[in-house]
Amino acid sequence: MKQLKTVLQFEYNSYIKNKVFLILTALLAAAVIIGINAPNISNLIDSFRSGDAYEDGATSPSDEARDRAIIYDPLGHFTNQILNDFFPNTYFVRPGYFDADTFEEKIASGEYEFALSVRGLDYTLIRSSGGIFDFSLHVVPGMVRHVYQTRAYEEFGLEQDQITRVQDASPRGAYITVGRDLMQTFWVGYVMLILLYMTIQFYGQFVMTSVVTEKSSKAMELLITSVKPIHLMFGKVFGSGLAGLTQLILLLVSAVAMFQLTASQWEEFSPTVAGILGLSLTFDIVAYALIFFVLGFFMFAFLYAGFGSTVSRMEDANKVIMVPMMLFMASFFIAMFGGMNDPESTFYVAASFIPFLSPMVMFMRICLTGVPMVQILIAIAINVVSVIGVGILCAKIYRAGVLMYGKPMSVIEIFKQLVKA
Numbered sequence: 027m028k029q030l031k032t033v034l035q036f037e038y039n040s041y042i043k044n045k046v047f048l049i050l051t052a053l054l055a056a057a058v059i060i061g062i063n064a065p066n067i068s069n070l071i072d073s074f075r076s077g078d079a080y081e082d083g084a085t086s087p088s089d090e091a092r093d094r095a096i097i098y099d100p101l102g103h104f105t106n107q108i109l110n111d112f113f114p115n116t117y118f119v120r121p122g123y124f125d126a127d128t129f130e131e132k133i134a135s136g137e138y139e140f141a142l143s144v145r146g147l148d149y150t151l152i153r154s155s156g157g158i159f160d161f162s163l164h165v166v167p168g169m170v171r172h173v174y175q176t177r178a179y180e181e182f183g184l185e186q187d188q189i190t191r192v193q194d195a196s197p198r199g200a201y202i203t204v205g206r207d208l209m210q211t212f213w214v215g216y217v218m219l220i221l222l223y224m225t226i227q228f229y230g231q232f233v234m235t236s237v238v239t240e241k242s243s244k245a246m247e248l249l250i251t252s253v254k255p256i257h258l259m260f261g262k263v264f265g266s267g268l269a270g271l272t273q274l275i276l277l278l279v280s281a282v283a284m285f286q287l288t289a290s291q292w293e294e295f296s297p298t299v300a301g302i303l304g305l306s307l308t309f310d311i312v313a314y315a316l317i318f319f320v321l322g323f324f325m326f327a328f329l330y331a332g333f334g335s336t337v338s339r340m341e342d343a344n345k346v347i348m349v350p351m352m353l354f355m356a357s358f359f360i361a362m363f364g365g366m367n368d369p370e371s372t373f374y375v376a377a378s379f380i381p382f383l384s385p386m387v388m389f390m391r392i393c394l395t396g397v398p399m400v401q402i403l404i405a406i407a408i409n410v411v412s413v414i415g416v417g418i419l420c421a422k423i424y425r426a427g428v429l430m431y432g433k434p435m436s437v438i439e440i441f442k443q444l445v446k447a
Contacts, residue, residue, distance in 0.1 A: 029257040030264075037236075037265025042272065051273050055280050062284040093117070096132075096141035098124035103173050104144065112169040126152060142166060147174050215393025216362070218315050219386060221274070222322065223358050229270040230326045230354075233262055234334030234347065237424075259335075259424040260417065263327045267320065274319060278312050314392050314402075321409040322385030325416055326354055332420030353382045361386035369394040379405055381412035 041047050060067070093116045097104060109118050116139065129141040129152050140153040149170050179189040237259075253261075329350035336346055360383055364374045369391055378388040378401075388405040391397050 029253045030261050033253060033258055033261025034265045034268070037262050038268050041266065041269035047269070047273075051276060054273070054277055058277055058281050059284055062281060062288055093139045094119060094137070095139045096121060096129055098141075098143040101145055103177060104169075108169070108173060112165050112172075124150070126150070144170055147171070215311075215390055218311070218393070219358075219361055219390055221277070222315065222319050222386065222389070225270050225274055225319065226323045226326055227354065229266045229323065230330045230350070231347075233266050233327050234330035236262060236266075237331055237334040238337055238339070256421045256425065259328075259331050259421055263324060263331055263417075267323050267327060270323060271316070271320065274316065278315070282312065311393065314389055317406065318385040318389040318409075321406070321413060322357075324413045325382060325385065325409070326350055328413070328417045328420040329353070332423035335424045357383045357386045361390045379408055381408065381416075384409050384412075 095113070095116050095118050097109065097118045097120060099120065106118070109116070119138070124141075124143040129138070132138050133141060133152055133154055140151060142152075143150045147170060149166065151166055176189055179192065184192070330347070333346045333350060360374075360377055364371075364377065364387070368374065374387065374391065377383045378391050378397075380387075384405050388397070388402070392402065
């Protein structure tokens with residue numbers, strides 16, 4: 027056990043002291059913090075934009091820094107304030123005519139972003155080929171409809187405050203869901219699943235890379251003289267697993283803590299997102315994510331270490347990695363897409379108890395449906411037994427292949443070694 031502890035400490039320290047690991051962790055944590063601070067960032071951007079507002083007939087000092095566009099409004103319905111509300115970073119020029127050929131040349135040369143001619147509900151928009159994310163393409167119809175409706179309300183005799191009250195009206199309802207609401211946990215479940223996928227994939231392959239590198243540099247011959255192969259393999263897997271778990275805990279703690287600090291802002295910014303996160307990002311979901319990460323990681327990391335020990339060059343690693351890779355990809359895709367239509371189907375429920383598939387599929391079942399605690403405990407027990415069994419089998423592969431050089435072993439030869447062992 028002393029040898030195992032020594033290898034584990036060395037592997038773990040090599041991760042947490044690695045600059046790439048530290049930078050990656052910092053970047054991921056920063057991305058989480060920035061994403062959850064979206065309401066504050068949005069408010070900050072809006073505060074900058076509000077300084078660009080201008081009254082009808084007035085000229086803003088920052089007009090030269092704005093994008094320039096053309097609007098032909100013969101009915102005079104589109105005031106500067108309305109244009110600024112829909113296009114806060116655009117300065118509009120108002121010619122007394124609309125010549126499509128002339129304006130096309132100006133837009134093609136980059137002098138103007140777009141040109142708009144509008145009369146009632148009919149409009150013509152001349153724009154450059156900006157793709158599907160062209161802001162003007164999506165905003166103009168809404169602006170034209172808004173102005174038309176406002177004018178129509180005024181013709182019907184409604185006052186401005188009445189118009190505003192009608193346009194801003196939103197339904198207020200309550201609903202009761204029997205069992206777990208799928209929409210409440212859908213996004214959190216899939217985000218957590220992708221996070222598990224990336225972490226297991228990264229650290230699992232890192233274990234294999236470490237084994238192959240040591241074999242190719244002949245360092246393995248020196249290590250084997252002082253450490254038993256089984257202690258060496260388990261130490262590598264446990265060390266990398268603890269490093270991955272450390273990184274995952276930091277990200278989850280950052281996400282949960284930051285959301286708790288910004289929950290009130292999310293209520294104002296997006297009540298829907300606030301409701302989903304508030305109901306879904308709970309202690310039990312985070313706890314299950316950590317449990318099934320540990321089980322899934324060790325199951326696949328043992329495979330990566332065992333199969334990686336059968337090759338002595340990185341060029342040959344792709345030949346033997348296909349078996350654990352295919353199992354891992356099958357687990358991910360079944361968990362990802364199998365639960366979209368019917369997470370309570372017989373196939374999906376059965377897959378949540380099958381080794382290699384269970385860590386991800388059962389976690390998604392927990393997120394998407396109300397899984398009885400008995401089933402969760404059975405799945406955890408099956409995975410614990412499977413991890414131990416896979417670890418013992420891969421230790422036999424590791425012991426046979428760790429000092430084997432030359433031509434890499436085929437999958438059939440690997441299974442033959444298992445039978446002999």
